[in-house]
Amino acid sequence: MGARRVVAALRHEPAVLVLSRQALPTLDRSEMGAASGVARGAYVLVDAADGKPDVILLATGSEVQLALAAREELAAEGLAARVVSMPCWELFDRQPKEYRDSVIPPGVRARVAIEQAATLGWDRYVGDGGAVVGMHTFGASAPLKMLLTKFGFTPEKVTQVARQCVAAGREQA
Numbered sequence: 001m002g003a004r005r006v007v008a009a010l011r012h013e014p015a016v017l018v019l020s021r022q023a024l025p026t027l028d029r030s031e032m033g034a035a036s037g038v039a040r041g042a043y044v045l046v047d048a049a050d051g052k053p054d055v056i057l058l059a060t061g062s063e064v065q066l067a068l069a070a071r072e073e074l075a076a077e078g079l080a081a082r083v084v085s086m087p088c089w090e091l092f093d094r095q096p097k098e099y100r101d102s103v104i105p106p107g108v109r110a111r112v113a114i115e116q117a118a119t120l121g122w123d124r125y126v127g128d129g130g131a132v133v134g135m136h137t138f139g140a141s142a143p144l145k146m147l148l149t150k151f152g153f154t155p156e157k158v159t160q161v162a163r164q165c166v167a168a169g170r171e172q173a
Helices: 002-009 035-040 063-076 089-094 097-103 123-129 144-150 155-172
Strands: 043-046 055-059 081-085 111-118 131-135
Touching (some): 002 035, 035 043, 035 089, 043 063, 043 097, 055 063, 063 111, 063 155, 089 097, 111 155
Antiparallel strands (some): 043 081
């Protein structure tokens, strides 16, 4: 709904809404960031309890549910994760630096982007202390659940990568 409003208001630039055929859960906005954050391109969907995350999980579209599931697993291990919904890089990049830094704080170098398509471009948001869980091949044909597991789009894989990024950051500190 938020993305539709943003796209409808555009007058002088191209835009596209990419929809999913997957059965995705409806997010409880009383517990998560407001959908109005879509207008800024990226926003904090769920933050660490104290607002100081150990790791930031960046996702868009259907990958957001994967980030939320990984956040729960990380919390069970004592790691605080911020989930950032990032539906539009271009809008996010236009925001003032203060806003961008409030969503993706420069001091938090452990960052994991989750992208079921090509990983191209995510490196500018994860930086050299982060990683991208994404496609590095063309793909395959099989039932969706099998493909998600085969290509590592599981909460366990995202949690593993997040742990590695946090550990690497602690070793460098």
